[in-house]
Amino acid sequence: MIALLALVLGVVAGLLLGPTAPGWLDPYLPVAVVAAVDAALGAARSVVEREFDDREFVVSFLSNVVIAVLLVLLGDLIGYGGALATAVVVVFGLRIFATATALRRALIGR
Amino acid sequence: MALVVVLVLLGAVVALGVRRAAITADGRAELTRTLRAQVRERSAEVSVTDDRVDAERRGVAASRAEHRREAEEQSRADAEVAALGPTGGWAAVRGPGVRITVVNRLGGGSGPANPRSSADGGAGGGGTAGSGRVQDHDLADLVNVLWIAGAEAIAINGVRLTALSPIRSAGDIILVGFAPVLSPYRVEAVGDAAALASRTERSAVVDRLRHRPSAPVTSLTVATAADLTLPAAPLPVLRNARRSGS
Amino acid sequence: MAGARTSSDAGDPPEAPFPPGASAASEGTPPHADVREDDGSGPRRPSTGAARQAAGDEAAGPGTTASTSSEPSAVEPSAVEPSSAEPSSAEPSSVEPSSVEPARTLGPGAAAWVARGVTMVLLALLGFGGVVAVRSADPSSSLATASPERLAARLRAIGADDRSLAAQEDRLRGEAAALASPLAAGPRSGADAGQQGAGQQGAASAGAARARADELAVLAGTVPVRGPGLELTIRDPHRSVEASVLVDALQELRDAGAEAIEISGVRTAVSTYIADSPGHGLVVDGTSISAPYVVTVIGDAHTLDQALRIPGGVLDTVASRDGAQAGVQTSGDLEIKALRAAPTPRYARPAG
Numbered sequence: 051m052i053a054l055l056a057l058v059l060g061v062v063a064g065l066l067l068g069p070t071a072p073g074w075l076d077p078y079l080p081v082a083v084v085a086a087v088d089a090a091l092g093a094a095r096s097v098v099e100r101e102f103d104d105r106e107f108v109v110s111f112l113s114n115v116v117i118a119v120l121l122v123l124l125g126d127l128i129g130y131g132g133a134l135a136t137a138v139v140v141v142f143g144l145r146i147f148a149t150a151t152a153l154r155r156a157l158i159g160r
Numbered sequence: 161m162a163l164v165v166v167l168v169l170l171g172a173v174v175a176l177g178v179r180r181a182a183i184t185a186d187g188r189a190e191l192t193r194t195l196r197a198q199v200r201e202r203s204a205e206v207s208v209t210d211d212r213v214d215a216e217r218r219g220v221a222a223s224r225a226e227h228r229r230e231a232e233e234q235s236r237a238d239a240e241v242a243a244l245g246p247t248g249g250w251a252a253v254r255g256p257g258v259r260i261t262v263v264n265r266l267g268g269g270s271g272p273a274n275p276r277s278s279a280d281g282g283a284g285g286g287g288t289a290g291s292g293r294v295q296d297h298d299l300a301d302l303v304n305v306l307w308i309a310g311a312e313a314i315a316i317n318g319v320r321l322t323a324l325s326p327i328r329s330a331g332d333i334i335l336v337g338f339a340p341v342l343s344p345y346r347v348e349a350v351g352d353a354a355a356l357a358s359r360t361e362r363s364a365v366v367d368r369l370r371h372r373p374s375a376p377v378t379s380l381t382v383a384t385a386a387d388l389t390l391p392a393a394p395l396p397v398l399r400n401a402r403r404s405g406s
Numbered sequence: 407m408a409g410a411r412t413s414s415d416a417g418d419p420p421e422a423p424f425p426p427g428a429s430a431a432s433e434g435t436p437p438h439a440d441v442r443e444d445d446g447s448g449p450r451r452p453s454t455g456a457a458r459q460a461a462g463d464e465a466a467g468p469g470t471t472a473s474t475s476s477e478p479s480a481v482e483p484s485a486v487e488p489s490s491a492e493p494s495s496a497e498p499s500s501v502e503p504s505s506v507e508p509a510r511t512l513g514p515g516a517a518a519w520v521a522r523g524v525t526m527v528l529l530a531l532l533g534f535g536g537v538v539a540v541r542s543a544d545p546s547s548s549l550a551t552a553s554p555e556r557l558a559a560r561l562r563a564i565g566a567d568d569r570s571l572a573a574q575e576d577r578l579r580g581e582a583a584a585l586a587s588p589l590a591a592g593p594r595s596g597a598d599a600g601q602q603g604a605g606q607q608g609a610a611s612a613g614a615a616r617a618r619a620d621e622l623a624v625l626a627g628t629v630p631v632r633g634p635g636l637e638l639t640i641r642d643p644h645r646s647v648e649a650s651v652l653v654d655a656l657q658e659l660r661d662a663g664a665e666a667i668e669i670s671g672v673r674t675a676v677s678t679y680i681a682d683s684p685g686h687g688l689v690v691d692g693t694s695i696s697a698p699y700v701v702t703v704i705g706d707a708h709t710l711d712q713a714l715r716i717p718g719g720v721l722d723t724v725a726s727r728d729g730a731q732a733g734v735q736t737s738g739d740l741e742i743k744a745l746r747a748a749p750t751p752r753y754a755r756p757a758g
Contacts, residue, residue: 053525053526053529056525056526056527056529056530056533057529057530057532057533058533059530059533060529060530060531060532060533060534060535060536060537061533061534061536061537062533063530063533063534064533064534064535064536064537064538064541065537069538069541075542077555079535079538079539079542080539082535083532083535083536083539086528086531086532086535087532087536090529090532093525103521104518104521104522104524104525105521107525107528108521108524108525108528111528111532112528120170120173120174123173123174123177124173124177126177126180127173127176127177127180188554191554192554192557195554195557195558195561196557198557198561199557199560199561199564202561202564202565202568203564205568206564206567206568206571209568209571209572209575210571212575213571213574213575213578216575216578216579216582217574217578219582220578220581220582220585223582223585223586224585226608226609227585227608230608230609230611230612231608231612233612233615233616234608234611234612234615234616236619237612237615237616237618237619238615238619240619240622240623241615241618241619241622242756243748244619244622244623244625244626244628244748245622245756246751246754246755246756247626247676247677247749247751247754248622248625248626248675248676249676250622251756252756252757252758253751253754253755253756253757254754254755254757255751255753255754255755256753257753296657297650297653297654297657300653300654300656300657301650301653304649304653304679304680304681305679307677307678307679308679308681311677312677312749312751312752312753312754313751313754321676322625322676323625323626323627323660323674323675323676324625324660324664324665325660325676326657326658326659326660326661327657328657328658328661350753350754351753351754352752352753389757390754390757395618396621396622396625398621398624398625398665399663399665399706400633400634400635400663400665400704400705400706401624401631401632401633401665401666401704401705402620402624402631402632402633403620403623403624403629403630403631404629404630404631404632404741404743
């Protein structure tokens with residue numbers, strides 16, 4: 051589908067252009083990516099459940115990323131930088147697993 | 161409402177973050193420079209060490225290979241020595257064979273030499289068919305017969321014969337391998353005992369020795385032995401001959 | 407959770423402070439948005455047009471709780487997805503006028519395409535960002551742009567490498583030392599291995615063993631040999647030279663230090679015998695030979711020569727045989743190529 055194509059396009063662009071993130075971005079980029087992946091997986095699930103809405107996806111994508119980054123930032127400020135970032139990633143990881151499970155059930159059939 | 165509070169808090173967090181980033185920017189830059197220099201330096205050191213370790217590893221491998229080669233060479237050479245030693249006379253052997261004992265004459269003492277044949281009668285002193293003293297050529301002929309009969313190792317009075325062992329006289333004394341031997345002469349040969357004994361009995365030299373004047377027939381006995389042990393000769397030193405490449 | 411979810415929000419407990427999208431639509435939407443909701447239909451099932459307008463209204467609304475783009479634009483993540491921030495912020499602004507104005511004239515189609523476009527962009531950004539993140543985590547990335555954190559991590563890694571290399575170096579040095587010491591030499595150094603320097607004992611003992619093996623091979627006649635010596639030629643036209651003459655000659659030559667002898671092409675050894683072959687000459691070690699007999703001897707040429715000439719020696723003996731003649735030719739370098747097979751004893755065995 052076109053959505054997958056867009057994803058692939060982005061990956062290809064990233065590989066070809068090959069930039070590396072500037073240093074100050076370093077703690078935030080991975081967390082943002084994980085948050086975005088969570089949003090994307092949720093979108094996939096809703097596609098399978100035939101309830102996808104672009105608007106929902108965009109909102110959730112952005113809010114996930116923003117919240118994740120804010121949390122890491124907060125963590126840096128209060129001195130819990132690494133731990134909080136880890137917690138954020140863990141939580142998103144759990145959500146990803148839950149989504150994946152639902153996705154699997156939806157695909158392989160109830 | 162709660163929403164406003166949350167938003168305000170959020171704004172505060174963000175503002176704090178920005179401020180802090182600004183404050184620490186310089187420090188970070190300095191730190192970055194220092195760290196970068198350190199990384200470069202340590203990287204170079206590690207690279208040098210890595211090269212050293214590589215060289216060392218190659219050296220150890222080469223050493224090992226050389227040791228292996230030497231060990232193989234050594235064991236090959238040792239095997240050759242072990243194979244050629246016993247029959248060459250350089251290692252002690254045991255086995256069945258014959259023991260030929262011949263005395264100069266009963267009652268000891270020695271008399272004039274016993275000529276080998278009429279052709280030799282004129283050579284050297286005498287020419288008399290004198291009483292039979294065993295001579296070097298007698299022992300040499302006896303040994304010759306034993307080799308013809310298939311002996312695999314021979315010793316005279318405990319002196320092992322090798323490719324370098326002459327049987328010669330110095331005056332009245334017989335020297336075997338440059339060592340003097342005295343009557344009674346004990347010639348031991350390892351091999352097929354029956355074949356050795358029968359061939360020896362039929363030989364001209366035994367006949368001649370048995371029929372020496374003034375020596376009874378019993379002055380030479382041929383006895384088979386089930387288990388003879390012949391000692392090793394001292395290891396050789398070659399001064400002129402060397403293995404040639406062809 | 408992302409996308410559109412229906413009411414089963416009980417399924418996702420407070421995992422994100424703002425379960426984005428759907429639940430905002432289905433419950434807890436700000437009163438403003440509710441009030442502005444024209445459709446009246448429950449905003450839960452987002453049909454395209456109405457929901458877009460609702461989103462537009464919500465985004466435009468001051469008290470919006472949907473944590474969309476307006477806020478993050480100030481902060482760093484906007485740098486990560488600047489283009490995502492913009493279209494999103496662009497979206498409300500583009501959607502808003504259409505909602506305030508006759509939005510319905512633009513039709514749900516356009517808004518849908520815009521939203522779809524944004525989705526595509528975000529997905530592309532995700533791919534892009536993923537690659538960038540992966541690349542940035544790669545330690546071989548440029549030093550110049552690295553943050554102190556990454557540099558510190560790099561230093562730690564280098565330190566670990568250094569320690570491991572130092573350990574390897576120690577181990578290898580130990581091995582090299584062990585290999586060089588005399589302990590590494592073979593246990594059988596043979597009776598001839600003399601005092602050798604450390605590290606060379608292995609080579610020396612192998613060399614000594616090789617030399618010893620070569621000597622025994624020369625004496626056994628299994629390898630060719632060369633050296634100084636002489637050639638004794640016995641011409642015997644009347645076959646008057648008997649075997650015993652050569653037996654004596656053999657003893658004389660050995661007595662004079664002969665180290666290798668060949669008689670008319672037959673290599674001699676300890677078990678060499680010479681027998682008469684009546685009417686046909688002689689037999690040496692089973693091979694028939696006939697005059698002239700050529701005896702090649704390797705040893706000290708002078709000593710050998712003298713030994714043959716002593717009164718009563720070979721030359722005299724041959725001379726006394728009818729018609730026979732002996733001649734001697736010394737040489738500084740003779741080669742004997744005749745070989746004999748290695749012996750295979752059947753009765754003699756090594757005695758400890």
